[in-house]
Amino acid sequence: MPLGQRSFDNSEARYCGAEVEFSEDIENALTYNLESSFDFIVAPLTNQDFRPSKLKVSPLGSAVPPFAGSDLVLSPAQWSGHVVGKVSSWLDLDSAEDLVRVDSETTLKLELGWAAHLSLQACLLPTPRPLNCGNYARCVNQALQGLAHMQLWLRIPLQSPQMQEAEDTPEEETVFLMRDSITGWPVSDSWEWWNMFRMLCEHHSHLSVALDITASLPPASSIMRWIGEPVRAAILHTSAFLTNKRGYPCLSKRHQNLITMLFNHSVQIVLSGEPLHHLDESDLSPNTESNGNCSEDAANARHPLKPYLEYIAYLYRRMEPPTEQERFEMSYRDFLQAPLQPLMDNLEAQTYETFEKDSTKYSQYQKAVHAALLDRVSESEASTTIIVLMVVGAGRGPLVRASLKAAEEARRQLRVYAVEKNPNAVVTLHSLIKMEGWEEMVNIVSCDMRQWNAPEQADILVSELLGSFGDNELSPECLDGAQRFLKEDGISIPSSYTSFIGPITASKLHNDVKSYNDLAHFETAYVVKLHNVAKLAAPKPVFTFHHPNFIPGSDNRRYKKLVFELPEDTGSALVHGFAGYFDAVLYNDVHLGIEPSTSTPNMFSWFSIFFPLRNPIYVPVGCKLELHFWRCVGPTKVWYEWAVTAPSVSAVHNTNGRSYWVGL
Numbered sequence: 001m002p003l004g005q006r007s008f009d010n011s012e013a014r015y016c017g018a019e020v021e022f023s024e025d026i027e028n029a030l031t032y033n034l035e036s037s038f039d040f041i042v043a044p045l046t047n048q049d050f051r052p053s054k055l056k057v058s059p060l061g062s063a064v065p066p067f068a069g070s071d072l073v074l075s076p077a078q079w080s081g082h083v084v085g086k087v088s089s090w091l092d093l094d095s096a097e098d099l100v101r102v103d104s105e106t107t108l109k110l111e112l113g114w115a116a117h118l119s120l121q122a123c124l125l126p127t128p129r130p131l132n133c134g135n136y137a138r139c140v141n142q143a144l145q146g147l148a149h150m151q152l153w154l155r156i157p158l159q160s161p162q163m164q165e166a167e168d169t170p171e172e173e174t175v176f177l178m179r180d181s182i183t184g185w186p187v188s189d190s191w192e193w194w195n196m197f198r199m200l201c202e203h204h205s206h207l208s209v210a211l212d213i214t215a216s217l218p219p220a221s222s223i224m225r226w227i228g229e230p231v232r233a234a235i236l237h238t239s240a241f242l243t244n245k246r247g248y249p250c251l252s253k254r255h256q257n258l259i260t261m262l263f264n265h266s267v268q269i270v271l272s273g274e275p276l277h278h279l280d281e282s283d284l285s286p287n288t289e290s291n292g293n294c295s296e297d298a299a300n301a302r303h304p305l306k307p308y309l310e311y312i313a314y315l316y317r318r319m320e321p322p323t324e325q326e327r328f329e330m331s332y333r334d335f336l337q338a339p340l341q342p343l344m345d346n347l348e349a350q351t352y353e354t355f356e357k358d359s360t361k362y363s364q365y366q367k368a369v370h371a372a373l374l375d376r377v378s379e380s381e382a383s384t385t386i387i388v389l390m391v392v393g394a395g396r397g398p399l400v401r402a403s404l405k406a407a408e409e410a411r412r413q414l415r416v417y418a419v420e421k422n423p424n425a426v427v428t429l430h431s432l433i434k435m436e437g438w439e440e441m442v443n444i445v446s447c448d449m450r451q452w453n454a455p456e457q458a459d460i461l462v463s464e465l466l467g468s469f470g471d472n473e474l475s476p477e478c479l480d481g482a483q484r485f486l487k488e489d490g491i492s493i494p495s496s497y498t499s500f501i502g503p504i505t506a507s508k509l510h511n512d513v514k515s516y517n518d519l520a521h522f523e524t525a526y527v528v529k530l531h532n533v534a535k536l537a538a539p540k541p542v543f544t545f546h547h548p549n550f551i552p553g554s555d556n557r558r559y560k561k562l563v564f565e566l567p568e569d570t571g572s573a574l575v576h577g578f579a580g581y582f583d584a585v586l587y588n589d590v591h592l593g594i595e596p597s598t599s600t601p602n603m604f605s606w607f608s609i610f611f612p613l614r615n616p617i618y619v620p621v622g623c624k625l626e627l628h629f630w631r632c633v634g635p636t637k638v639w640y641e642w643a644v645t646a647p648s649v650s651a652v653h654n655t656n657g658r659s660y661w662v663g664l
């Protein structure tokens with residue numbers, strides 16, 4: 001039974017599980033937990049005393065004795081829908097003792113084979129030894145090669161035991177940086193354990209993380225790293241809970257925020273541990289609305305973890321519903337899209353329609369045109385002056401409408417030219433002009449702005465040729481071609497735009513790009529609604545273009561070297577690529593953009609852009625990341641190249657625009 005009904009949440013986060021001990025009677029254990037409103041159990045599949053070496057016969061021979069119960073005790077739907085297998089926690093595949101290691105290897109194979117036989121959706125793997133997991137990862141990697149559907153959740157403490165111990169001591173920072181004697185990596189940072197393991201398993205898409213959460217939490221920015229990792233479950237221990245005034249379990253503000261953040265990123269909660277709050281069974285929970293059915297409540301109260309479950313359900317239900325914009329964006333989250341090529345291709349009606357729904361964008365343009373008109377024509381000249389305004393790249397006309405509205409509001413007169421190279425959009429533009437009765441004011445020009453011979457010079461040039469990275473839809477090249485017909489003191493709206501870029505952890509995006517199995521997809525930029533992504537450092541400005549630009553000899557090629565520093569308390573991180581954004585100055589203080597720190601609220605025309613790295617770059621704690629970015633221009637195309645030179649060196653991506661380019 002889901003934790004609650006929240007409109008538009010169809011994610012896994014709705015389901016809460018319980019970690020249970022091994023039981024010979026799994027059927028009863030499951031029924032008991034399901035009746036107590038848990039959705040699934042995380043259960044060991046074999047008796048924890050089982051050791052292959054204690055068997056009288058060869059464990060790999062034909063006469064393997066039963067090491068688990070029959071698969072018939074549950075239906076296939078029960079196994080796959082309600083049981084996560086828990087691989088024996090005694091396993092130690094990196095033990096120095098051969099007997100333990102070999103027993104562990106054999107048991108791992110048996111248990112994963114059994115779990116696959118049962119068609120379980122996932123198996124929980126025991127925590128690896130800190131930075132000593134070579135053999136364990138090798139064996140898991142072997143298993144991963146043969147898995148069809150089952151996910152493996154590697155159990156990792158959010159806060160390592162070393163860090164927990166250090167919490168109350170003044171030398172905490174020293175512990176944080178305690179280095180492994182061989183790798184030199186911070187051994188007390190449990191993210192490093194995960195990172196080593198997944199690198200050994202080549203980022204396999206069926207390997208994910210289950211985070212153990214106890215009372216002590218690491219710094220916020222260290223937690224944020226996990227958003228970009230494939231975290232499927234969070235195992236919340238009863239020891240993480242505080243006690244409220246009435247004796248019920250509750251969580252600290254930091255824990256509450258963490259759980260809410262996990263819910264928002266589709267992470268399932270699994271409750272674990274002994275109950276530490278001993279409540280009177282007849283008590284009704286303060287966090288749930290009673291339905292008046294006392295006998296049902298009394299029955300539910302019997303599960304020792306029920307008060308904890310109710311608290312989690314309460315946190316889930318009290319979350320804010322998604323905004324309209326969030327609902328619109330939900331289906332695009334972490335989904336790779338090819339950027340538009342509005343210059344080379346003709347956009348479709350559906351694309352224009354999506355643009356046109358974004359009223360925020362047009363109201364920003366309207367404000368900008370309004371301000372420009374007031375600056376250009378004084379009150380005393382308003383009745384005698386006609387301003388020539390050209391919308392270049394008019395599409396189906398929304399910027400024409402915004403400009404006319406601005407003129408009406410400012411009580412200034414306009415003669416408008418709507419220039420559009422897409423003949424299909426021009427058809428609609430004609431019918432709009434006719435329908436609105438704008439024939440006297442608006443001239444339609446079906447032409448590429450770079451080739452048009454304008455009958456007169458413009459006072460104001462209005463355009464929206466911006467991509468997620470600002471210049472990536474070739475606004476600079478188009479406007480350079482159009483400024484021939486702008487008066488020397490004319491105004492361009494936008495007057496400038498700047499691209500921004502920042503490093504991200506994005507394991508899902510990395511795996512999605514990897515699944516194409518070729519180089520070209522690793523050298524291509526994608527438009528993405530970033531969600532399960534950790535933004536590791538504040539984005540930095542990359543390239544700026546100003547319009548009009550009458551400086552002779554200037555060109556649109558660019559090069560920028562950027563150095564990023566991750567906040568010290570983040571710890572180390574893995575960079576899968578870079579998230580790009582833009583900010584545009586439309587006119588004076590009217591801007592529009594998606595750079596996170598200044599983004600225009602309620603605007604959905606642009607998602608971020610993602611530049612992947614062929615091989616993710618490990619950035620050790622305290623190290624800087626150096627990125628090079630080039631904008632290259634050829635006779636028929638524009639493209640970007642990018643490379644990392646610190647802390648390690650990547651190849652230059654997209655040399656000569658061999659994989660990704662924008663046609664001129």
Ligand SMILES: C[S@@+](CC[C@H](N)C(=O)[O-])C[C@H]1O[C@@H](n2cnc3c(N)ncnc32)[C@H](O)[C@@H]1O
Binds near residue numbers: 422425478
């Ligand atoms: C991003 S759309 C914006 C359309 C419209 N202004 C809006 O806001 O809905 C850019 C438009 O510019 C047009 N365009 C791009 N390059 C052009 C060029 N060189 N000359 C004329 N139109 C161009 C495209 O066909 C497209 O309709």
